[in-house]
Amino acid sequence: MAMMGEMLNLGSMMGTLMLVYTVFKQFLPPHLQIYFEKYFNKIVRFLYPYVEITFDEYTGEFMKRNEAYSAIKTYLRDKSTASAKRLKANVVKDSQSVVLTMDYNEEVTDEFQGVKVWWSANKTLPSTQRIAWFPDDDEKRSYTLTVHKRHRDLITKSYISHVLKEGKAIATKIRQRKLYSNNPSENWHGFRKSKWSNVPFEHPATFDTLAMDANLKEEIKNDLIKFSTAKDYYTRIGKAWKRGYLLYGPPGTGKSSMIAAMANLLDYDVYDLELTAVKENAELRRLLLDTSSKSIVVIEDIDCSIDLTGQRDKKKTEKEGKDEEQSDPIMKKVREDEKKESKVTLSGLLNCIDGLWSSCGGERIIVFTTNYVEKLDPALIRRGRMDKHIELSYCCVDAFRVFAKNYLEIDSHSLFAEIETLLGETKMTPADVAENLMPKSDNDQVETCLKRLIEALKEAKKKAEDEARLMAEKEEEKQKQKSEKEGKEVKENGVVTAAEEVKENGVTNNH
Numbered sequence: 001m002a003m004m005g006e007m008l009n010l011g012s013m014m015g016t017l018m019l020v021y022t023v024f025k026q027f028l029p030p031h032l033q034i035y036f037e038k039y040f041n042k043i044v045r046f047l048y049p050y051v052e053i054t055f056d057e058y059t060g061e062f063m064k065r066n067e068a069y070s071a072i073k074t075y076l077r078d079k080s081t082a083s084a085k086r087l088k089a090n091v092v093k094d095s096q097s098v099v100l101t102m103d104y105n106e107e108v109t110d111e112f113q114g115v116k117v118w119w120s121a122n123k124t125l126p127s128t129q130r131i132a133w134f135p136d137d138d139e140k141r142s143y144t145l146t147v148h149k150r151h152r153d154l155i156t157k158s159y160i161s162h163v164l165k166e167g168k169a170i171a172t173k174i175r176q177r178k179l180y181s182n183n184p185s186e187n188w189h190g191f192r193k194s195k196w197s198n199v200p201f202e203h204p205a206t207f208d209t210l211a212m213d214a215n216l217k218e219e220i221k222n223d224l225i226k227f228s229t230a231k232d233y234y235t236r237i238g239k240a241w242k243r244g245y246l247l248y249g250p251p252g253t254g255k256s257s258m259i260a261a262m263a264n265l266l267d268y269d270v271y272d273l274e275l276t277a278v279k280e281n282a283e284l285r286r287l288l289l290d291t292s293s294k295s296i297v298v299i300e301d302i303d304c305s306i307d308l309t310g311q312r313d314k315k316k317t318e319k320e321g322k323d324e325e326q327s328d329p330i331m332k333k334v335r336e337d338e339k340k341e342s343k344v345t346l347s348g349l350l351n352c353i354d355g356l357w358s359s360c361g362g363e364r365i366i367v368f369t370t371n372y373v374e375k376l377d378p379a380l381i382r383r384g385r386m387d388k389h390i391e392l393s394y395c396c397v398d399a400f401r402v403f404a405k406n407y408l409e410i411d412s413h414s415l416f417a418e419i420e421t422l423l424g425e426t427k428m429t430p431a432d433v434a435e436n437l438m439p440k441s442d443n444d445q446v447e448t449c450l451k452r453l454i455e456a457l458k459e460a461k462k463k464a465e466d467e468a469r470l471m472a473e474k475e476e477e478k479q480k481q482k483s484e485k486e487g488k489e490v491k492e493n494g495v496v497t498a499a500e501e502v503k504e505n506g507v508t509n510n511h
């Protein structure tokens with residue numbers, strides 16, 4: 001408290017000095033003002049025995065979120081609750097608890113190895129006035145740490161790293177995980193450059209609720225856990241701490257559910273990256289740079305999000321386009337507009353995954369999903385980029401048993417054998433199996449649900465058989481038509497040959 005008083009006295013003294021400085025400077029000719037400023041600063045430095053260190057919320061050319069700022073904010077939470085007079089309340093963790101943080105322009109003190117330090121939260125508006133859609137977006141926030149000069153070494157060498165470590169540890173404990181979606185670049189305005197919007201991530205899927213082959217499930221779980229604990233391993237082998245998963249399979253087989261289960265298993269955030277809303281490769285880079293560690297970046301339906309053959313087609317049509325443009329000014333305008341709307345290219349995506357993405361911090365997972373793996377360019381999914389390829393397919397016996405346990409709370413039943421035989425004979429997606437097993441009313445008994453599934457499986461089997469028969473008939477018809485056509489051609493060729501023979505013979509005879 002005494003130190004606080006000391007600082008306040010110093011503060012008012014410095015304030016008076018600044019006033020004298022501003023008034024006095026006006027009366028000096030411009031060439032002397034420079035000298036005056038230089039010596040005045042020296043006096044101030046001499047009289048003011050404190051060092052100030054500022055941590056901005058956003059830093060660098062790309063306005064990257066400063067991880068130190070977030071860690072300090074979390075670290076100061078507990079300190080502020082005890083000592084700050086003006087606090088801000090935020091609701092976190094499933095909307096159930098309130099977290100208090102110090103308000104702007106408030107100060108709190110902290111002590112480290114017997115040394116007292118002061119923290120203040122600052123908020124400044126930009127010098128240029130403009131209308132902002134979101135009032136907070138234009139504000140520049142920072143924390144300032146003030147400490148006596150003589151403790152400079154202790155503070156810069158030990159205290160700051162202590163604060164960051166503590167802050168990160170608290171953050172992991174209290175963290176409310178988030179689901180982020182990318183904003184169109186038109187909305188990346190203000191200091192905050194809000195590239196991502198977020199909502200609390202509360203998807204209930206876990207690996208226990210995921211219906212799939214038991215061995216494959218175990219393998220994926222182990223792979224994820226191994227990755228999340230392999231920081232030292234990745235450093236040792238000199239590889240960026242990231243891992244790519246490709247999830248493929250028909251619709252309704254649990255690809256999106258698996259991503260949620262992954263995030264819940266590892267306690268990671270999810271960044272749902274909508275590539276079609278990203279205008280160009282540079283935007284993609286900025287978006288990826290703005291993701292935090294301990295996160296899963298997801299690109300769903302990758303085959304629909306990016307023109308995988310775009311580059312090659314573009315090259316082919318470029319020359320044709322140029323000829324066209326020269327003769328038609330309207331076509332020129334159309335082509336210019338097309339160029340402006342150019343989306344992310346395959347090579348841009350590959351570069352991001354390999355290069356910048358790798359260097360923007362560790363502990364990140366990237367997941368692509370697709371219904372059509374065969375459509376993907378091999379370059380996109382080669383090992384090293386997509387390290388693990390996982391096929392999620394039609395419902396198998398293991399998957400059915402998971403559903404039976406979760407939906408009906410049973411491990412066995414006399415109807416299981418029939419269901420399992422039918423599952424081996426027909427293809428039904430886990431989504432359809434789940435839908436049939438789900439009790440439709442309070443009166444629905446276990447047996448009713450199982451019988452409904454049996455009926456649905458039989459129907460699916462019959463439909464598949466009918467379709468197969470129809471296909472076989474069509475194929476047979478096609479073959480028949482083909483051989484009839486060939487026969488006709490042989491016949492026609494034969495006639496022609498005979499005619500030619502006659503003609504040739506005739507000609508020969510005429511000689």
Ligand SMILES: Nc1ncnc2c1ncn2[C@@H]1O[C@H](COP(=O)(O)OP(=O)(O)OP(=O)(O)O)[C@@H](O)[C@H]1O
Nearest residue numbers: 209210211250251252253254255256257430431434
């Ligand atoms: N393997 C599964 N385990 C548990 N539930 C599943 C599984 N597959 C599908 N479901 C259920 O079906 C619904 C649809 O599944 P999901 O969205 O995960 O499928 P998807 O493979 O992502 O489909 P799409 O290719 O259409 O995106 C989910 O709500 C989930 O309840």
Ligand SMILES: [Mg+2]
Nearest residue numbers: 255256257300
């Ligand atoms: Mg999906």
